[in-house]
Amino acid sequence: MIRITGSLVLGLALLVSAAYGGTPPTGKYKVILDKMTALQAQYPQYSSLFSIGQNDEGTDIIAMRISITPQIVDAKKVGHMVVATHHGNEGACPPFTAYFAEQMLKRFASTELFRGILTETEWTIIPVLNVTGYNSNNRYEYGRDPNRDYPGPCNSQPGGNLKSIKAFIEFAKTRVYTGSLTVHGYVGALTYPWGVDADNLHTQDHNAFDQMTKKAAEINGYRFGTSTDVVYPADNTYEDYAYWKHGMWSLLLEMASGSQSDIEKTSLATMAFFDQLDSSPSLKNQFTGHCHRGTNKRADLHLE
Numbered sequence: 001m002i003r004i005t006g007s008l009v010l011g012l013a014l015l016v017s018a019a020y021g022g023t024p025p026t027g028k029y030k031v032i033l034d035k036m037t038a039l040q041a042q043y044p045q046y047s048s049l050f051s052i053g054q055n056d057e058g059t060d061i062i063a064m065r066i067s068i069t070p071q072i073v074d075a076k077k078v079g080h081m082v083v084a085t086h087h088g089n090e091g092a093c094p095p096f097t098a099y100f101a102e103q104m105l106k107r108f109a110s111t112e113l114f115r116g117i118l119t120e121t122e123w124t125i126i127p128v129l130n131v132t133g134y135n136s137n138n139r140y141e142y143g144r145d146p147n148r149d150y151p152g153p154c155n156s157q158p159g160g161n162l163k164s165i166k167a168f169i170e171f172a173k174t175r176v177y178t179g180s181l182t183v184h185g186y187v188g189a190l191t192y193p194w195g196v197d198a199d200n201l202h203t204q205d206h207n208a209f210d211q212m213t214k215k216a217a218e219i220n221g222y223r224f225g226t227s228t229d230v231v232y233p234a235d236n237t238y239e240d241y242a243y244w245k246h247g248m249w250s251l252l253l254e255m256a257s258g259s260q261s262d263i264e265k266t267s268l269a270t271m272a273f274f275d276q277l278d279s280s281p282s283l284k285n286q287f288t289g290h291c292h293r294g295t296n297k298r299a300d301l302h303l304e
């Protein structure tokens with residue numbers, strides 16, 4: 001057993017910031033990257049850290065890849081995505097995501113690996129997408145809502161006005177992803193597309209989404225359903241984009257309180273969602289409804 005000392009962790013963290021050419025991470029973002037770096041040092045066989053690109057400040061947005069071949073992208077593996085902290089004021093999102101990564105690494109390092117399912121998966125885990133918002137406890141990034149900066153079924157714009165979102169949109173094209181989890185707070189809900197303001201909120205995968213999410217929600221007691229019904233309608237969000245553009249089985253997590261027990265139960269619940277997925281993205285992800293285009297007064301309250 002290798003013990004990781006504080007100074008070793010610090011040294012590794014400095015190495016990480018030196019390894020990417022961008023503006024060095026500061027504040028709370030540096031703290032969460034230090035945690036991810038310590039995890040990587042603890043599980044080097046199953047994890048690597050890399051940058052998906054830089055934000056408007058020139059800071060690298062760091063992701064962890066977890067697989068049995070973590071130094072390379074292996075398109076033959078089933079790709080899963082976890083992307084957190086579009087909203088910088090939802091402070092429990094990075095700790096949730098670091099905890100999820102740690103629990104996944106423990107699964108890789110356990111006898112579960114020999115049962116074979118995990119060896120066929122490749123996880124990309126991004127703890128903080130809105131770095132400037134997280135460091136300043138602000139929902140927005142440079143005055144924009146990052147989770148309204150995507151193309152989608154009710155929007156003809158290309159999105160990606162923010163460099164962080166542009167970097168993510170480009171990154172999401174680099175391999176096929178089957179499952180997706182995005183992390184927010186604080187509603188206490190697990191929801192799935194559609195989340196837009198439209199006349200028909202059922203995707204052609206509604207029954208599959210409903211059954212998988214119901215089973216996951218049994219673990220943490222959250223409400224579940226379409227994002228529009230359970231949270232509120234919003235256009236141009238990541239969670240709809242992931243499904244609409246790439247067919248990812250897209251789960252929107254709205255944590256309840258973000259307490260440690262909430263994080264632990266919800267990590268199990270969201271892993272149960274992924275564990276139910278087939279190996280391929282949906283091919284029935286076309287939007288068939290009609291957008292209300294902002295006429296619904298309930299639309300987009302910008303709370304969560």
Ligand SMILES: [Zn+2]
Nearest residue numbers: 087184185304
């Ligand atoms: Zn949010």
